[in-house]
Each structure stands twice: as C-alpha cells, then as structure tokens.
Amino acid sequence: MFEPVIGLEIHVQLKTATKMFCGNAAEYGALPNTHVCPVCLGLPGALPVINEHAVRLGARAALGVHCEVHEESIFARKNYFYPDLPKGYQITQFDRPIATNGWLDVPGEGVPTRVRIRRIHLEEDAGKSLHDRIPGATAVDLNRAGTPLVEIVTEPDIRSPAEARAFLVQLKRALEYLEVSDCNMEEGSLRVDANVSIRLPGEDLGPKTEVKNMNSFSNVERAIHFEIGRQIGLRERGGAVEHQTMLWDAGRGEARPMRSKEESHDYRYFPEPDLPPLRLDSGRIGELREALPEMPWARQARFGSEHKLSTKHAELLTASRPLADYYEAVVSAGVESQEAANWVMGDVLAAVNAGTGSIDDFAIRPAPLAELLSLLSAGTITRPVARQVFARMAQSGKSARSIVDEEGLAQVRDDDALQRWVAEVIAESPGEVERFRGGDAKLMGFFVGKVMKLSGGKADPKQVNTVIREKLNG
Numbered sequence: 463m464f465e466p467v468i469g470l471e472i473h474v475q476l477k478t479a480t481k482m483f484c485g486n487a488a489e490y491g492a493l494p495n496t497h498v499c500p501v502c503l504g505l506p507g508a509l510p511v512i513n514e515h516a517v518r519l520g521a522r523a524a525l526g527v528h529c530e531v532h533e534e535s536i537f538a539r540k541n542y543f544y545p546d547l548p549k550g551y552q553i554t555q556f557d558r559p560i561a562t563n564g565w566l567d568v569p570g571e572g573v574p575t576r577v578r579i580r581r582i583h584l585e586e587d588a589g590k591s592l593h594d595r596i597p598g599a600t601a602v603d604l605n606r607a608g609t610p611l612v613e614i615v616t617e618p619d620i621r622s623p624a625e626a627r628a629f630l631v632q633l634k635r636a637l638e639y640l641e642v643s644d645c646n647m648e649e650g651s652l653r654v655d656a657n658v659s660i661r662l663p664g665e666d667l668g669p670k671t672e673v674k675n676m677n678s679f680s681n682v683e684r685a686i687h688f689e690i691g692r693q694i695g696l697r698e699r700g701g702a703v704e705h706q707t708m709l710w711d712a713g714r715g716e717a718r719p720m721r722s723k724e725e726s727h728d729y730r731y732f733p734e735p736d737l738p739p740l741r742l743d744s745g746r747i748g749e750l751r752e753a754l755p756e757m758p759w760a761r762q763a764r765f766g767s768e769h770k771l772s773t774k775h776a777e778l779l780t781a782s783r784p785l786a787d788y789y790e791a792v793v794s795a796g797v798e799s800q801e802a803a804n805w806v807m808g809d810v811l812a813a814v815n816a817g818t819g820s821i822d823d824f825a826i827r828p829a830p831l832a833e834l835l836s837l838l839s840a841g842t843i844t845r846p847v848a849r850q851v852f853a854r855m856a857q858s859g860k861s862a863r864s865i866v867d868e869e870g871l872a873q874v875r876d877d878d879a880l881q882r883w884v885a886e887v888i889a890e891s892p893g894e895v896e897r898f899r900g901g902d903a904k905l906m907g908f909f910v911g912k913v914m915k916l917s918g919g920k921a922d923p924k925q926v927n928t929v930i931r932e933k934l935n936g
C-alpha cells in the first residue's frame with residue numbers, strides 16, 4: 463500500500479494599501495497598467511523601499527501560526543526571465559526568511575494532525591499575462607507586479623487530499639482572523655501549489671511532483687487525488703515518478719506535465735544589493751505577539767466550554783471572526799446560548815447567504831435579534847410567528863416589537879378564539895376525525911397544523927393540543 467506524502471506552498475497577498483517596494487496602489491481590478499512606476503516597472507536606477515506595513519502583516523501572520531519571527535532577515539534576488547517580470551528578477555527571501563518553525567493543528571476524526579510550517583517569507587508578486595484579451599496575442603498587466611506576498615511552506619506532513627483541504631481551511635480561517643489578507647482565491651489573493659509523492663512503508667521520500675493552477679480548495683483536493691492515483695499507476699506498471707511540474711486542468715479533471723524546459727530553473731539567488739537586511743527588534747516582535755487576536759481554534763474551544771456548544775456548532779460559529787462576534791453579541795444581549803446558536807446558524811446564515819454573503823451587511827443586528835428572541839422566550843409570540851417577524855425585520859428594518867404590535871401578531875391565548883378554530887377544523891375534516899378516534903394518534907399533528915394555519919401561527923400550540931384532545935376524546 464502506497465502512502466501519499468504531501469506538502470503545500472501557499473502564496474498569500476497581504477492587505478496593504480500600497481505595493482511591497484513602491485508607493486503604487488496594490489488594489490485589485492484597476493484598468494491594466496495604471497498602477498505602475500519606475501520601481502515596479504524595473505526602470506534603470508529606480509530603488510526599492512520596504513513597505514513597513516507589509517512587514518508587520520507578514521510577521522503577524524507568522525506569529526499567528528506559531529512561527530519564530532527572526533530579528534534579521536535578508537531579501538534576495540531570484541533571477542528568471544518572464545514577460546510579466548519586468549525587472550528580470552523577483553525580490554524574495556531565500557536562506558534567511560522572516561520566520562521559520564511554525565505549526566497548525568488540523569482537525570480530523572479523532573486526534574488533530576499537526577502540520578509543521580517550515581518557513582514563511584516575504585516577497586513581491588509578478589505581473590499577470592493575459593491570454594484571452596487580444597486574439598492571437600498575449601497582453602501583460604503590471605498592476606500586480608510588486609504587490610506584497612507571504613509564501614507559507616509546510617513540511618510534507620499531510621497524508622491525504624482531504625487533510626490538505628482541511629489544513630487550507632484552517633489556515634485561511636487563521637489568516638482571516640489575523641486580518642492580514644482577503645484570502646480571495648478567485649482574485650488570486652490566496653494561491654496554492656502542492657508537492658506530492660508516494661512511498662511504500664519504510665521507503666525514503668521519493669521524487670515529488672509540484673501541482674499548480676488550482677483555483678479553489680475543492681480543486682486542490684481533486685488535483686492531489688488525481689496526482690496520487692497517477693503516481694500509483696506509474697509505480698504499479700513498473701515506471702518511476704519523475705520530478706516535474708504538473709498543471710491542473712479543472713475542466714478535464716486531470717493534471718498534465720508542463721514542458722520540462724520551463725521548469726529547469728537556476729535562479730542564481732543572491733542578496734538584494736539595493737536593500738539593507740530587514741531588522742525587527744525583539745520589542746517590536748513582542749508587541750506584535752501581544753496584539754494577536756484570539757485565534758479561531760482558541761475561540762472554538764471557548765465556545766464549547768463557555769457557551770456549552772457542541773464541537774460542530776462551535777466550529778461553524780467560529781468559521782469567521784465577524785460571525786463569531788455576531789453570535790457573541792446576541793448572547794451578551796441576554797439570549798440563551800444554544801437558542802442564539804440555532805438562530806444564527808439557521809435563519810440568520812440563510813438570510814446572509816441569500817443576500818451579500820457578509821454578516822456585517824446583514825440588516826438585523828444582534829441587539830434587535832435579541833429583542834425578537836426575548837418576545838419568543840416570554841411567550842408573547844410563537845415560534846412560527848417569530849420566524850415571520852424575523853423575515854419582516856430583515857426587509858423593513860423595523861423592530862420586532864413594532865411589527866408584532868402593528869400586525870397584531872401576539873400569541874392568542876383567548877379560549878373562545880381557540881375553541882372556534884378547533885371546531886372549524888374538526889367540522890371540515892370528518893374522515894380524519896373518524897380515523898383519530900379509531901386510534902390513529904399521529905393525526906394529532908395534522909389537526910394542530912391546521913389550527914395553527916387558521917390562526918396565522920398565533921395560537922399557542924400547547925393549548926391547541928389540549929383543546930383538540932378535549933373535543934375529540936371528550
């Protein structure tokens with residue numbers, strides 16, 4: 463049985479206003495070649511200046527995933543020729559990266575897997591070649607050239623495609639909590655390459671292939687799955703895995719080798735002569751560590767102990783920082799923690815996903831939601847009415863109290879009204895009445911449902927139950 467051995471390299475665009483070494487905007491989606499200057503165009507004599515905020519974000523990301531941040535790191539030139547790389551080299555970090563030796567625990571069935579992070583380094587992005595703008599030609603957009611990145615390199619500690627995906631989900635959640643990147647895969651602000659090899663028990667690590675061009679986590683999982691199968695097939699037929707770069711084709715569901723000429727690089731790294739060593743004294747590193755937010759795994763654990771939520775619910779509610787903040791605001795406004803969890807995971811998330819997808823844009827803020835839920839828990843309104851009021855609040859922006867008052871939605875406990883509704887339902891369902899009296903007790907649900915509908919959801923279901931029982935058995 464072959465064992466897969468997987469390591470990941472993740473490029474993450476840092477959320478800065480300007481580029482890594484010049485003052486141009488690092489914004490996505492501008493007209494091509496409008497955010498460029500002599501530095502990022504690589505014009506002779508232009509000199510780079512390190513973006514302090516990018517360094518801060520890079521160090522923060524590293525501390526968040528338990529790395530050691532170094533007081534001194536060195537920028538280096540990685541030399542290669544490519545049309546979207548106007549300088550003819552990329553400024554990156556080579557043998558002295560800003561951070562090393564981190565880890566992330568990846569939840570799975572049973573014990574979490576610890577995936578070690580070998581290094582994190584700062585670098586600038588290349589521009590972008592556009593193959594679909596001009597028929598028969600390739601265009602180059604240099605807006606992205608020089609935007610700040612961190613590259614995160616794991617040790618080959620991952621053993622399955624699903625585990626690779628789980629690692630990426632955990633990493634993305636961490637980076638979002640740290641607010642260092644948008645992590646938007648569609649816009650390319652988070653890009654993943656996978657190093658894949660297989661081995662028999664006891665075998666040393668063999669040659670690996672590097673799989674590129676995956677634009678979603680599910681494609682990362684599919685591509686690694688495909689590549690493992692391809693390598694196993696090769697070995698079983700007596701072939702050998704070659705060290706090469708594979709390009710994932712999501713449409714065809716397969717990875718194909720890039721021409722080998724393109725990947726036989728000798729980058730001739732050397733220290734960047736235009737930049738001094740990057741120094742961060744221990745005091746600054748300490749301040750950055752102090753300023754870390756409560757990380758998602760810690761918050762998830764706290765949701766379990768403090769709010770008594772199941773692991774599954776705690777994980778769901780800590781999926782993003784704004785969602786976790788929203789939930790905790792509802793709880794601190796006085797709603798019982800499981801009831802709050804049910805509403806946030808249910809009606810709130812459904813409405814958010816049907817809208818902009820961002821909880822920060824959602825019309826019903828935590829305090830008004832808590833007011834609605836207090837009307838429910840006090841018995842002023844029934845659960846079905848609460849859900850109606852919720853929908854009306856989302857549309858109108860009115861408070862729960864005013865919707866209930868204006869529309870007369872308060873729960874009806876008036877006996878006469880209940881008696882009338884029940885009598886009406888019984889009168890129009892003679893067949894069901896006969897079957898119920900004949901012992902088909904499940905029909906109770908049918909009668910209660912009809913009365914609730916007749917009452918517009920305002921009847922107290924418990925009381926309805928009692929009255930029906932009295933009338934049908936009495």
Ligand SMILES: [Zn+2]
Nearest residue numbers: 484486499502
């Ligand atoms: Zn520039």
